[in-house]
Amino acid sequence: MTTATAENQATAEPVSTKETGGTASHQVDGELLQLVTFMVGSEEFAIPILSVQEINRMMQITRVPQSPPFIEGVINLRGKIIPVMDLRKRFNVEVAEDSSDCRIIVVEVANRVIGFTVDRVNEVLRIDAGIVEPPPSMVSGIDSDYVQGVGKLDDRLLILLNLNRLFSNEDLESVDQASSAASV
Amino acid sequence: MDIEGLDPSLLQDFLTESGELIEKLDADLVTLESLDEGSEQKDLLDGIFRALHTIKGAASFLGLTVLTTFAHAAEDALNRLRKGEIKVTPEVMDAMLRSVDVLRVMMEQIAAGEDITPAPEDLINQLHALVGGDPAEGAASPDQAPSVTPQASPTVVGGTPLDLPPEKIDLVEFMVIDLQEAIGQIDQCLAQARTAVDTSDAAHDLAELGDSIFKTSEFFKLDALSLMAKLLMSVGAKLDQVPEAQLGELFVRVGAIKVLVERQADALNQKMALSWPVETLQQRIETLIGGQELPDDVTGQHGDDPLKVLELDGVIEPGSESSGEAEAQADASQAQKDTAPGQQTPADAARDATKKSKGDAPTARASLGEQTIRVEVSRLESLMNLVGRLVLNKNRILSLARRITEYDISHEAKEQFTIASSALDQLTSELQMGVMRTRMQPLAKLFDRYPRVIRDIARATGKKIDLEITGKETEVDKSVLEVLADPLVHILRNSADHGIELPQTRIGTSKKETGTIHLTAEHQGSHVRVEIADDGKGLDRDVLGKKAIERGMVTPDQLAALGDEEVFRFIFAAGFSTAEKVSDLSGRGVGMDVVRTNIAKINGAINISAVKGKGTTIEILIPLTVAIMPAMMVGVGQHLYAIPLTTIIEIVRPEDRMVHSVGGQPVMRLRNSVLPLLDMREKLQETGEKPRSKFAVIVGVGQQRAGLVVERLIGQQEIVIKPLDDRYTSGGPFSGATIREDGDVSLILDVIQLIRQAQQTERAAA
Numbered sequence: 001m002t003t004a005t006a007e008n009q010a011t012a013e014p015v016s017t018k019e020t021g022g023t024a025s026h027q028v029d030g031e032l033l034q035l036v037t038f039m040v041g042s043e044e045f046a047i048p049i050l051s052v053q054e055i056n057r058m059m060q061i062t063r064v065p066q067s068p069p070f071i072e073g074v075i076n077l078r079g080k081i082i083p084v085m086d087l088r089k090r091f092n093v094e095v096a097e098d099s100s101d102c103r104i105i106v107v108e109v110a111n112r113v114i115g116f117t118v119d120r121v122n123e124v125l126r127i128d129a130g131i132v133e134p135p136p137s138m139v140s141g142i143d144s145d146y147v148q149g150v151g152k153l154d155d156r157l158l159i160l161l162n163l164n165r166l167f168s169n170e171d172l173e174s175v176d177q178a179s180s181a182a183s184v
Numbered sequence: 185m186d187i188e189g190l191d192p193s194l195l196q197d198f199l200t201e202s203g204e205l206i207e208k209l210d211a212d213l214v215t216l217e218s219l220d221e222g223s224e225q226k227d228l229l230d231g232i233f234r235a236l237h238t239i240k241g242a243a244s245f246l247g248l249t250v251l252t253t254f255a256h257a258a259e260d261a262l263n264r265l266r267k268g269e270i271k272v273t274p275e276v277m278d279a280m281l282r283s284v285d286v287l288r289v290m291m292e293q294i295a296a297g298e299d300i301t302p303a304p305e306d307l308i309n310q311l312h313a314l315v316g317g318d319p320a321e322g323a324a325s326p327d328q329a330p331s332v333t334p335q336a337s338p339t340v341v342g343g344t345p346l347d348l349p350p351e352k353i354d355l356v357e358f359m360v361i362d363l364q365e366a367i368g369q370i371d372q373c374l375a376q377a378r379t380a381v382d383t384s385d386a387a388h389d390l391a392e393l394g395d396s397i398f399k400t401s402e403f404f405k406l407d408a409l410s411l412m413a414k415l416l417m418s419v420g421a422k423l424d425q426v427p428e429a430q431l432g433e434l435f436v437r438v439g440a441i442k443v444l445v446e447r448q449a450d451a452l453n454q455k456m457a458l459s460w461p462v463e464t465l466q467q468r469i470e471t472l473i474g475g476q477e478l479p480d481d482v483t484g485q486h487g488d489d490p491l492k493v494l495e496l497d498g499v500i501e502p503g504s505e506s507s508g509e510a511e512a513q514a515d516a517s518q519a520q521k522d523t524a525p526g527q528q529t530p531a532d533a534a535r536d537a538t539k540k541s542k543g544d545a546p547t548a549r550a551s552l553g554e555q556t557i558r559v560e561v562s563r564l565e566s567l568m569n570l571v572g573r574l575v576l577n578k579n580r581i582l583s584l585a586r587r588i589t590e591y592d593i594s595h596e597a598k599e600q601f602t603i604a605s606s607a608l609d610q611l612t613s614e615l616q617m618g619v620m621r622t623r624m625q626p627l628a629k630l631f632d633r634y635p636r637v638i639r640d641i642a643r644a645t646g647k648k649i650d651l652e653i654t655g656k657e658t659e660v661d662k663s664v665l666e667v668l669a670d671p672l673v674h675i676l677r678n679s680a681d682h683g684i685e686l687p688q689t690r691i692g693t694s695k696k697e698t699g700t701i702h703l704t705a706e707h708q709g710s711h712v713r714v715e716i717a718d719d720g721k722g723l724d725r726d727v728l729g730k731k732a733i734e735r736g737m738v739t740p741d742q743l744a745a746l747g748d749e750e751v752f753r754f755i756f757a758a759g760f761s762t763a764e765k766v767s768d769l770s771g772r773g774v775g776m777d778v779v780r781t782n783i784a785k786i787n788g789a790i791n792i793s794a795v796k797g798k799g800t801t802i803e804i805l806i807p808l809t810v811a812i813m814p815a816m817m818v819g820v821g822q823h824l825y826a827i828p829l830t831t832i833i834e835i836v837r838p839e840d841r842m843v844h845s846v847g848g849q850p851v852m853r854l855r856n857s858v859l860p861l862l863d864m865r866e867k868l869q870e871t872g873e874k875p876r877s878k879f880a881v882i883v884g885v886g887q888q889r890a891g892l893v894v895e896r897l898i899g900q901q902e903i904v905i906k907p908l909d910d911r912y913t914s915g916g917p918f919s920g921a922t923i924r925e926d927g928d929v930s931l932i933l934d935v936i937q938l939i940r941q942a943q944q945t946e947r948a949a950a
Contacts, residue, residue: 066916
């Protein structure tokens with residue numbers, strides 16, 4: 001498998017895909033899931049490609065005081081201001097120094113446009129929906145609520161994220177408490 | 185016809201236009217009540233009647249039967265008013281105003297795609313009672329006048345029956361109205377073209393008329409009329425190229441076309457189509473437009489009589505009609521108009537409406553279609569967004585221009601670049617103003633609703649209240665207008681319900697029996713100032729203070745230290761009401777809270793002053809626009825923040841001796857006042873070494889002040905406000921974000937929120 005990442009500056013390019021089928025890119029193509037995979041810490045995560053708006057190189061992130069601790073700040077996405085979440089902080093993964101492999105993945109979830117930082121974007125791939133198994137109760141420190149399932153590939157494991165839950169309301173309530181506690 | 189089969193844009197037009205008419209009906213009806221009997225009242229009644237009739241006509245055109253039937257009932261009642269058969273009394277007006285409300289609800293239902301709820305039975309009965317079933321019945325449905333007054337239109341000879349499907353036949357009535365209107369307008373155009381130095385308006389109107397006649401005639405497949413309409417269009421298009429010598433011949437032929445249109449209109453009433461041999465007429469008009477002269481034996485033979493022209497040009501048989509007969513016909517159609525002014529058509533009524541609202545400028549005649557166009561708001565919004573981005577880029581270029589001296593390029597190139605960038609600066613500013621102006625709307629859009637609000641309160645409470653409005657032509661950004669709508673209603677309701685006393689109380693305190701509320705708007709720099717002043721009982725510091733203590737908002741000691749205005753401001757707290765009983769109108773303590781939040785949302789300020797027993801004055805200051813504003817960029821720690829310039833009063837360097845601490849809260853003595861100081865470093869959770877230099881940016885909203893301690897002053901800048909509304913980022917003291925010259929994001933400090941926090945800490949500290 002080749003690594004396909006978007007190399008760009010201001011505007012995002014579509015992530016180039018390496019696939020076997022060659023049919024139109026649908027999330028579910030019969031039994032196929034089309035996913036973008038990326039690394040956070042030592043784990044490999046995957047999200048449906050259709051939820052991805054674009055993938056950007058790291059850019060200047062403006063800190064927003066009194067926001068939740070896992071929010072890195074906001075970025076200027078071609079004139080629109082969107083929040084950026086630090087997935088490493090969110091998943092309690094040790095925060096590594098930003099390297100040149102770091103990317104901001106911009107997704108649209110429930111009409112919100114949110115970016116999140118990852119250590120590296122790996123590839124776009126299609127997997128058979130059949131190989132996805134329900135999540136075990138705990139996946140290396142990540143609350144299983146955020147995990148849709150686990151994809152077992154020949155040589156590795158993919159953690160399929162549930163973006164809706166990742167950016168959901170409930171988590172915000174606890175966040176609110178955390179941030180208000182932080183701001184006092 | 186059912187609503188689903190309709191062209192949505194037709195429906196939308198109907199909703200927009202009729203919506204405007206309804207707003208106006210409301211205002212006019214209230215004005216009507218205050219007028220004495222006489223010609224002014226009569227004129228207004230005629231206007232109201234036309235507006236209602238227009239709505240009815242358009243509704244029946246769209247097959248909205250429920251609405252049409254109801255509008256008809258209301259129209260009947262109004263007709264009796266017009267004829268003076270019943271008098272304008274509060275009861276009658278109640279029924280009429282309620283009818284307008286019902287119409288408004290019906291429109292909302294149409295807009296929402298719901299079924300229309302029929303009007304309430306009792307209202308219909310009330311309207312019928314007003315009509316009273318006596319002879320007025322006959323005249324009650326003037327819209328049928330064209331078809332039921334055959335004596336007014338001479339029998340048509342030589343026509344062929346219209347061959348049309350039934351659904352088109354139904355529309356004939358409307359077409360006749362259209363045509364009759366067009367006929368009147370042709371006359372006006374001609375008169376204008378003959379007298380005016382600049383004929384371009386008249387020419388334009390003629391072309392438009394031609395176009396509208398053309399559309400209707402195509403719809404009914406009236407070939408001869410289509411041809412005439414096309415001719416009118418070409419006359420309009422080329423009028424300015426016609427040599428003056430040919431104008432007389434041309435105009436009389438336009439008059440001839442008018443006669444033909446008139447005849448077709450009459451024929452249509454009897455469902456007949458007419459056709460004429462118009463080739464010669466067409467040819468001669470084309471010759472004239474082309475700037476050529478007509479042959480001598482044609483010119484000057486007609487004595488300016490259109491009928492003669494028609495004979496000359498072979499359209500009608502010579503001698504078949506005398507001019508006298510034509511005159512009689514004209515008289516008849518004039519008479520017909522007089523007996524049924526209700527036939528005024530949509531455009532007419534709308535024009536009347538614009539005329540009145542524009543203060544009756546003489547040029548208003550050439551109006552509407554030509555001078556204004558409707559544009560979807562979303563298009564303006566996207567234009568506004570683009571301008572916003574342009575401003576950002578301009579700022580970038582300007583910052584490059586400032587730094588260009590650092591680069592190693594020729595002096596000449598630097599100068600050229602500076603010149604170009606300052607030209608860009610100016611153009612962008614002008615463009616920005618231009619685009620912003622497209623979004624400006626007069627406050628009249630809001631203010632015109634209020635007489636009704638006040639009238640209803642006065643009726644319900646038995647008070648006598650005059651609402652005096654000044655400056656309603658003041659324009660503000662559409663978004664500001666929207667935000668302002670609710671607060672103003674709440675304040676006015678409060679004034680009318682709580683402020684103004686009952687007539688007997690007022691007489692007892694030697695005031696005029698009738699209370700007055702002044703609603704004033706005016707521009708003040710980059711702000712608009714709206715003032716609501718009543719001569720009611722004013723605010724009572726003691727009552728408000730007592731209530732505030734009861735609610736635990738202040739301690740008696742704190743209260744004693746507060747200024748009057750600060751005590752009055754308690755009325756803006758949520759749930760704060762001193763009204764002993766809650767009424768339909770106000771007293772729930774919600775309204776004024778809405779006022780405060782809405783005004784704060786658009787960076788506005790409210791001041792309040794009152795004299796017990798004399799009245800209350802509330803002053804609202806709002807920025808003209810909310811999308812782009814000047815700001816001061818300041819540095820705190822590693823970051824830059826924007827502070828809206830309109831909130832900044834001054835910037836000082838606080839010296840140690842000016843800064844004190846009151847119960848742990850730092851305050852600053854500035855001249856004669858003491859201000860709470862907010863350390864922005866702390867507020868914005870900046871870490872790192874504290875710099876030695878400090879500035880206190882003194883900000884104020886209304887009468888409240890605070891000092892924001894920052895480290896660096898970067899400079900003043902036009903910033904474009906971007907929402908920061910994602911729930912992850914909306915928790916801090918920020919009203920939005922903006923994009924800097926270098927493309928990075930800076931947050932805009934929410935001064936109102938910061939001041940409030942400062943005061944809370946101060947209160948807690950005290």
